[in-house]
Amino acid sequence: GGAARGPTLPLYESTRVQKLTAIDLSPGMLREAAAAVERLPSAPPVAFAPMDAASLSYADGVFDTVVDTFSLCVMLEPELALAEMRRVCAAGGRVILLEHTRSSAAPLGLYQDVSAPAAAAFLGKGCVYNQDVAAMLPRAGLRVLRKQEALLGLVTLFEATPA
Template sequence: MITMDTVGLWAERLIVGNSRPWLCRRATGRTLEIAVGTGRNVSFYPPDVELMAIDVDPGMLDVTRRRAAAAGRRVALGQADAAALPYADESFDTVVCTLALCSVYDRAAVLAEMRRVLRPGGRLLLLDHREHRWRQAHPADLALRGGFVAEGRRRLWFGLIERLAARRP
């Protein structure tokens, strides 16, 4: 499987720039990272963030576990489907998802789950691809249609990558 880890750091820096630290440094309080993958974001979170992360792939969680240990970062990891999060309503201050919504079948359902687990006033932080195959909407557009309120939105790499910081009202 090709991941951003196999593409290489130089390519990621070129394509997404400083987006990982830009997003993760905005996380506060109890934070959930959706589809953590290989844990590329772990070292960018502020030290006072209580970090939890999920992924459907146990192999990815193993890589994240090793990466978090190497960074000296505590992360509560769990195997879960982003479309059916195993958390109570309004249980997180921040939800982060980077470069993963592009691989989800029902992006609207996943975004609805993100909204459900965020407390009112909580922050959604997204980084994802913009693809022409998404006739209904791109991830950031779906988030805004789903009731989130944009705080910051920026397109990168000729508009193919987009990052969004938004709040749940």
């Protein structure tokens, strides 16, 4: 995933999270995220690392939870990134994803299919917002434990575990 400017960092309470590792391809984004953490009253310790989610430099099974929010849509190889998330997630651990997904409402899904290439070309960061993340997860070696759609399936929360 990508830490970006750290918009989700305030959600990690130091009473529940012992340590957080945040990655992003952009060192500039990581600097902004680090500055955001400094402004938080009770953030857990955070390690920042410039890294590609499709090629993580961590050992196998080192994290008990891996979280990715709205990043798969901008990755060139999202399935490779998911496989890496699975690899670094401990056995019995969790991979939590909040992602743009193809709508479960047929007309809206069709609209996404037609508009996604143009939107990716002209809108922020090349987001491909009609991906079938549910189909990618098992191919990446992840078993879906929970899937919760919002906004007619335009956004989906997944909880998965290494298969």
